[in-house]
Amino acid sequence: MPTLNWIGKEAVVKHHRDVPFRLLEPVADLSCGPADSGNLIVQGDNLHALKALLPRYAGQVKCIYIDPPYNTGNEGWVYNDNVNSPEIRKWLGEVVGKEGETLDRHDRWLCMMYPRLVLLRQFLREDGAIFVSIDDNEVATLRLLMDEVFGARNFVATVIWQKVFAPKNSARHLSEDHDYIVVYAANADKWQPNLIPRAEEAKARYKNPDNDPRGPWTSGDLQARNYYSEGTYAVTCPSGRVIPGPGRGMYWRVSKEKFAELDRDRRIWWGEDGNNMPRLKRFLSDVKEGVVPQTLWFYKDVGHTQEAKKELLELVDFASSDDVFITPKPTRLIQRILQIATDKDSLVLDSFAGSGTTAHAVLKQNAEDGGKRRFILVEMDPGIAQNVTAERVRRVAQGYTNAKGQAVAGLGGGFQFCRLCPEPLFDADGQIRGDVTFAQLAEFVWFVETGTGFSGTADSPLLGIFEGRAIYLLYNGILKDKSADGGNVLTSAVFEALPPFAGPKVIYAAACRLGNARLAREGIIFKQTPYALEV
Secondary structure: OOOOOOOOHHHHOOHHHHOOOEEEEEOHHHOEOOOOOOOEEEEOOHHHHHHHHHHHHOOOEEEEEEOOOOOOOOOOOOOOOOOOOHHHHHHHHHHOOHHHHHOOHHHHHHHHHHHHHHHHHHHEEEEEEEEEEEOOOOHHHHHHHHHHHHOHHHEEEEEEEEOOOOOOOOOOOOOOOEEEEEEEEOOOOOOOOOOEEOOHHHHOOOEOOOOOOOOOEEEEEOEEOOOOOOOOOOEEOOOOOEEOOOOOOOEEOOOHHHHHHHHHOOOEEOOOOOOOOOEEEEEHHHOOOEEOOOOEEOHHHHOOHHHHHHHHHHHOOOOOHHHOOOOOOOHHHHHHHHHHHOOOOOEEEEOOOOOOHHHHHHHHHHHHHOOOOEEEEEEOOHHHHHHHHHHHHHHHHHEEEOOOOOEEEOOOOOEEEEEEEEEEOEOOOOOEOOOOOHHHHHHHHHHHHHOOOOOOOOOOOEEEEEOOEEEEEOOOOOOOOOOOOOOOEEOHHHHHHOOOOOOOEEEEEOEEOOOHHHHHHHOEEEEEOOHHHOO
16 A cells, blocks of 8 residues: 655654643633533644543544645635644654754645644544545645555545635636545444435425325336336326336336335326326335435535635624635534534534634534534634634624624533643653642543543542453542552552452552552552553
């Protein structure tokens, strides 16, 4: 299989492992609604933010949507799009070294994307999928990059989204009317797209001119050109007219016996006068609830960029229209992704949050179908995160007044706004920071031990059972004893006080006073903190 190579690749392939774990610090003044809404907006470099979120959410996300920089070389707007921002340059200098200062634009983009995609993959459930917006600048390299990170066998499709409704007369060559959405599954064997809702115009084709109690229906042809040995009989219309057989070179699709059965069941339509060529009635109640998703998404169905800008201007105060994001995505576009790739209680992640369309779409889809989907958004720029992303979601959730002075009702929901703690979880000497709580370390220990996100309550030294083994953490006086030989050290007395479990046990603690024979007899694997917590 062909692989993609670029300058700086060796430096970033394993870089995600070197990114320190940080804690999230809630900011009450910037949050909205109940703290337990399950929704998060995180301000910070998405590489560090993703690493911070892993202990809680690894393996729990059903759908990831990201809209990364398209790498067009355009720098004339608020959200830098050529991977040339001071933050990215600083990062490249630290990770890639001096070589990073002169990297080609595409090399820089690949260096930025690779470790982020590697971390994103760890968030997906086995039945989850990732959707990535991109244009022609990087779609070819993105496909090769995704093949390497997610596996070529997990490629699902490349969607073409018609993003504009009129040709651009200013185009140098051809008017670029579409973007791409590249789709990969965590495991293509286990991912199954949902049917999308049937459009109103499609439903309108179903009528009920004969007042059939089974409801609206449409008719389909009973003739076909495919040879069928039992498909050449005569039929008699209700009017008495005899039709000697199907049209020239045609065959009835069903046998004479089956035709008679369908006619008795009033599933044959002969026309209003009972004198037409017969057709088969197909009831709306008999067809699937939706239609199979296609790879061509037209603006009339999922929106266009002008619609997206209009949405954003109505929700967020900008000094002028020039300040609007060049490539915001319409809410209907993200809703289409949610319809295809989520259940009503799914967790959705967007680590290039920008204007917050993903959160808007989640709240809107929940309002429309009664769902309880949750979102996690990450935005690097402090000003955008606070004044655009969070402000938009706040107004959508609580309601707002539009440009016409009309009150728009809120969709409900809320979010917790967080910033990344400036200091890593471990200090320069590898010791756990003194201000780390039991709950915070519990998430981290669970992730290290299981590779999955922690969903427990962190109110007991027994964190949970995973694959037949109990996982315990002794830390920060969880047993109400902070003495040197007490609650943070595995002693005989401490062990007796632990919630019992009959099977194998993994116990994380600062030290152990039990001998090897006792550990073996009790089925205990002891792991010393912080040294056993390297990832």
